[in-house]
Amino acid sequence: MNNIIIFGGTGFIGRSLVKKISNNKSKLKIMTHLKENENNNNKFQGNILNKKSFEKQITDNDIIINLIGQYNDDILNFIELNMKGGINLLESCVKKKNVRVILISSVNVYEENLKKPSKETDNPVPKTTYGKIKLLTEQLYKIYSETYDLDVTILRLGNIYGYDKKGGIISNILKSIKNKKPITITHNGNQIRDYLFIDDAVEGIVSAIKYKKKGFNIFNIASGKKCSTKKIIKNIEKQFGAEILIKTVKEEPDEKCIWADILKTKRILKFEAKTDIEMGIKRIKDQTGKNLK
Numbered sequence: 001m002n003n004i005i006i007f008g009g010t011g012f013i014g015r016s017l018v019k020k021i022s023n024n025k026s027k028l029k030i031m032t033h034l035k036e037n038e039n040n041n042n043k044f045q046g047n048i049l050n051k052k053s054f055e056k057q058i059t060d061n062d063i064i065i066n067l068i069g070q071y072n073d074d075i076l077n078f079i080e081l082n083m084k085g086g087i088n089l090l091e092s093c094v095k096k097k098n099v100r101v102i103l104i105s106s107v108n109v110y111e112e113n114l115k116k117p118s119k120e121t122d123n124p125v126p127k128t129t130y131g132k133i134k135l136l137t138e139q140l141y142k143i144y145s146e147t148y149d150l151d152v153t154i155l156r157l158g159n160i161y162g163y164d165k166k167g168g169i170i171s172n173i174l175k176s177i178k179n180k181k182p183i184t185i186t187h188n189g190n191q192i193r194d195y196l197f198i199d200d201a202v203e204g205i206v207s208a209i210k211y212k213k214k215g216f217n218i219f220n221i222a223s224g225k226k227c228s229t230k231k232i233i234k235n236i237e238k239q240f241g242a243e244i245l246i247k248t249v250k251e252e253p254d255e256k257c258i259w260a261d262i263l264k265t266k267r268i269l270k271f272e273a274k275t276d277i278e279m280g281i282k283r284i285k286d287q288t289g290k291n292l293k
Contacts, residue, residue, distance in 0.1 A: 003026070007048055007066045009031065012166070013198065016201075017206075060096050064100070067104050083140065090144040099151070105138055107158050108126060109156060110260070111127070117224060117260050118260055141154065142216055153211065163283075174284070186254065192256065193229075193258055195227055220265055231277075233246070
């Protein structure tokens, strides 16, 4: 039986992942900022920026999944959560035996690639601050893995969307419909990304939990398909029967096209996303459509 600790288990991905793992036979612990009721024996209060708050929770043979470090418009906090938080977590693991760390990263570490999807073996050269910090974080984990013989798996996730997500282009489009306000976009809607439905993201993470190979490993957990903002807007208009107001703004330094090669993930982890963008939007509509009126 696996002993799994989730850092960031109350966030968007974390909530779905916890629900999925809770249905299995794994022993689960979740770090939360808030002090939980005594009946929630699987939760403990901690802060990744304070090593003493969680290091005693990590024991031999644990699998630690780090979901903390998503961008929240505070760049200094974003850097601190990823870099200082990463060091705190890794330092807490190096003296333990058979501990495995799974870091949730992003395909946004890749450089612009219009002609072919990016592979795990490519040399990433991201343009954005977000991509650069996530890449530095990955490199930090790699250094610890190689220096201390620590088992580390990096999962580069596609652009996640799904029920109840607060940010992201799809969530912002749905908010614009509800509020009858324009959606702000760049690149005239031609920006291309690799979108991954939340249920598929969770299945991908679970497949990585089951992977037992030692050392340092990287996998793309993505759809392997590219989709433009313009195509998403048209699909949402069709499915929701609504006209979306659009406001274009000056383009910021950003990759026009990022999408991931998933051949390694399919071959080794036996994972492949099942939900295409049309199906994913339909599933969101089935759950939230009435709330937009």
